[in-house]
Amino acid sequence: EKQPCMPTHLQKPLIIKTGVQFTTKVRLLVKLPEVDYQLKVKTTFDKDLPPGRVSRQFFILTNNTKVMDIEDYSNGCLSVEFRHLQLKEKKYINGTKGSEGLLSVTEELHSLSFEACFTVQGLTIDLETCSLPLVVISNVSQLPGGWASVMWYNLLTDEPRNLAFFGNPPRANWSQLSEVLSWQFSTFAGRGLNKEQLAMLGEKLFGQHASCSDYQVSWSKFSKENIPGKPFSFWMWLDSILELIKKHLLPVWNENYIMGFVSKEMERALLKDKEAGTFLLRFSESHLGGITFTWVEYSENGDAKFNSVEPYTKNRLSALPFADIIRDYKVISDGVVPENPLKFLYPNIPKDEAFGRLYNSQPSKVYPYISSTLIPISELRPNASTTPPSCQSPQPPMTPGEFDVLCFDLSDMNSPYSE
Amino acid sequence: EKQPCMPTHLQKPLIIKTGVQFTTKVRLLVKLPEVDYQLKVKTTFDKDLPPGRVSRQFFILTNNTKVMDIEDYSNGCLSVEFRHLQLKEKKYINGTKGSEGLLSVTEELHSLSFEACFTVQGLTIDLETCSLPLVVISNVSQLPGGWASVMWYNLLTDEPRNLAFFGNPPRANWSQLSEVLSWQFSTFAGRGLNKEQLAMLGEKLFGQHASCSDYQVSWSKFSKENIPGKPFSFWMWLDSILELIKKHLLPVWNENYIMGFVSKEMERALLKDKEAGTFLLRFSESHLGGITFTWVEYSENGDAKFNSVEPYTKNRLSALPFADIIRDYKVISDGVVPENPLKFLYPNIPKDEAFGRLYNSQPSKVYPYISSTLIPISELRPNASTTPPSCQSPQPPMTPGEFDVLCFDLSDMNSPYSE
């Protein structure tokens, strides 16, 4: 006699942080006859999990029952919104933790259940439904891992609540995955990734075999294994860049001035033979969340020389916005007057024409003080060098594909991390 | 038959933040005969307060009883340490809040009580004692206000628990107060304030009448009223500087390179006739937690010209350490090659001699990148000016007086804010 209130469509797992409030809403899609009594809904965390299935157990710290109400703004159906819900971990549940120690916390999927019971014409009916899969984290530092799970789940299954998904996660085709990655950028940074940028990402995952859009990526390779020679996984690296854009590079990114994902080889191929002082902007591949610029100049004998500045990370960028860095960057070679080597944004846009609108208005007058600003400089000693390796080929931007976002009909989650 | 376990000596109020753990320890100074049973101590917050006396009420969220133990490292007396105590505010206690709405939260004094009961030879004895006065805050932004209360209480009363102290707080003699202020700096920043620095502070409080060491300062003038023309009180200003020193200027302050508290008039009097490029370091009087440098230069006709840079605040200083700012500061006047105008720390110490040891080691090589650093610059347009007013006279440093710190015998508090 327990029966799901409604079949639900494709549901996305979302992320909840313990100790941080979230909101969830349940809507009754069937019209009940004669609803003149109160319909109480109770929400429970991980209600139906066989114990031991997940290694961590949580409970709802706050009030978890509420009476349904007629939705004011809609067609009069019943709904209830739980606010200020908060999750807390159950500690020391009979000795030790559950079995699946193989999964990391962000691979562990959970769910919220909703129950209601009512009697109509002498017949008692139990309604029950269950939310989308959820990832529970305890610190925002786990958010990137949580997002990786969300993406992988959405991409690779239509099952509404396969909580064991990460026990044996399927591989993704690069053609699908690259679309999702581009969608991340268009959703959170306002502009997706173009063909060349995606090609570079594919190359990072597969090596030089690139192009092949039906290569497959394993979950592990995507977000768990470190990139060879680096102390972080592919997704951790990519997400650090997404964060950098969101917090410090939004206008520059949206103007499409950041080529960003381009190999060092490609970079050289592009800049070679461009006018001296032509530069492009590229994300660091060696450090998390860094952006650098590379410019070309020519020695007396005509040899191209490529210089890249030490990547700027969030700390530096919060001291000085990136456009201002580009405007003010100076190189001092051997006591000569400092000069800004950045003249043309690749392929040939005069710097101020590209970035002019993005420069910060100059320091306010703070009478009686002399205003002061920070400027980024490099001092060149005549004994540095850089290495040159192989090559490849990119081009202009393309519109990111649309990612199919489906709605969650019956219950609607809202945590700070839900979108 | 309730009797205080021990008279206690001078006790200092300390600061507890709601929701943040603190520790307190009670020691039984009388030796009990035949202690073969467990002596349980219970701690209560604001136990004896007549309701309505304070406007906010709090309770101990965590376990508040514990059994006394023989202190291992000492002479075998009984003691108990409560850890992980946490305070939470009682909400909506019978309608509205208490009466004393006149006091701000940091003026409201509270206390912790400790009770124990034991039976010896058929005689039941209740022991009870009560902690030092306490200030309860809910956000670290209230910490400066809390410290002001702690200082005023310690300075002006010997009463162990006059919780009504701020109902009518006495005035302080400047001679006492200045000693306490200096002690704040020597305790938290490693170096106290000298005679000249204190004179400048006195002047700020009293105006030009200064010198008079028996001037009195009211509690309100010290920490509640704003300085005329400024949006902050004297103590808020001073504390912002203390914080700036603690976080960003410790070595420079301890080397005594920051004159800091010096009026603009005095500054000019000092720098006048010093060699061009002589500078001194001074805290901003117009903004909270700022430090600036002022240097002297001379025009062709020999007139002294004084320049002060826009004060550096914690944000700037966390992007670039202050010593490096001094090392790298450059002024660009009308396209001429940038020059560092700072040559000699007042009175005549060559800059690098003074600050050399404090400079950050130069940027690490980040092959294959060109390392980069931020430098502070000012661009001078030939239309700025500065104002000159009156004068006075400072000199070299003096050792700060010792502040009489008395121990708390019976119970010992420990919160992150207790010292």
Next chain:
DNA sequence: ACAGTTTCCCGTAAATGC
């Protein structure tokens, strides 16, 4: 010892209360 995970708590921002 160590890595994965959680807790702690400052500091900013937003919300709340008076």
Next chain:
DNA sequence: TGCATTTACGGGAAACTG
């Protein structure tokens, strides 16, 4: 409405815990 105070929670770091 404005100011005083509290709550919220990201982010860095420490503590925990197998």
